[in-house]
Amino acid sequence: MGSPFLLAAVSLLSALHMGYLARRVGLSRMAHKVLPPDTTGPAQFERTFRAHQNCVEFYPLFLVTLWTCGVFFSEVPAAAGGLAYMIARQIYFNGYVKSTKKRIPGFYLTLVVLFTLFLLGLTGVVRGLLHQYFHIYI
Amino acid sequence: MGSPFLLAAVSLLSALHMGYLARRVGLSRMAHKVLPPDTTGPAQFERTFRAHQNCVEFYPLFLVTLWTCGVFFSEVPAAAGGLAYMIARQIYFNGYVKSTKKRIPGFYLTLVVLFTLFLLGLTGVVRGLLHQYFHIYI
């Protein structure tokens, strides 16, 4: 493959997106007068805080699946999956801020995108392992 | 080196493992009726929650040491270390769910694996730096 410029672009965009979500928590702190280091307060602040935490927990998993899919399967589908993941995360985040129940659709969408990236990446990696260690070409 | 298929396979597996541990927190939420965004509740839920959080905190450190060791030292030992890390994390997690004290053995095992990956990776990187910037071959 050539240099993975698309994967790098999507990764930079996702880092910016994560920065934006962290900023949303900061704005929610101000709006609800919850000073650091506190992480409890009005329900809407707590939902915003947890929404961000969940994004933080999944971000390294996203990066692993994005790059594995992009390098070992195919770059363009991986980059498209990366954009879909960010959209799914934004739907999840916006939903969670509104109510605990409204986090569900975005969360499932997130999982679908993540699993798709995972399975495509796995396909490429298994094909590579069979080739490299067993000289089997599929 | 050829394409790092083994490192990619171990990374995908570790992402799946992290997803599994996140799922365990979700199941613990249901079992103990702790609804999001709450993160406090019965002691067993809180231990499960913290066990996962600790895994989340260390996951990027694990990825950095895994790939540095695998790319700059040697791939097979790094992949073996990656599998050992997942086993250590599972022992830690299962122990922590049972009691705060039982998290200790798995945690130390985790640190031993992480330090081994770190030191092997450092060996490869220092050798590379000496070669590239000082023309010293060791």
Added chain:
Amino acid sequence: MGSPFLLAAVSLLSALHMGYLARRVGLSRMAHKVLPPDTTGPAQFERTFRAHQNCVEFYPLFLVTLWTCGVFFSEVPAAAGGLAYMIARQIYFNGYVKSTKKRIPGFYLTLVVLFTLFLLGLTGVVRGLLHQYFHIYI
């Protein structure tokens, strides 16, 4: 480019630094007698805990921008930015342990370094995309 030994060295160092900050939280737990899985207690412990959490949240963003800048723009400035980021994080951490207000200068310094790495990386990636997909050389 040759093998990115400098980026790997800075990444290993940053992983060690993150391990050190996690250790600081552990020491603060002992000093203030806050047993896991609790995360609340004396104000100084809570600030130490949150300072570490903030470092954890930003660490994957740091790795993405460090490597994008180093691979797609230039390695030496990226490595220098990586060292600056660690210093900024340490200033942030030490400040936050003392008081909530004293976290501010280190935090802004962190953001300045992160944005610099981001913009340099973006420059390299956009140049690469223009070249690869539009045959435009700038």
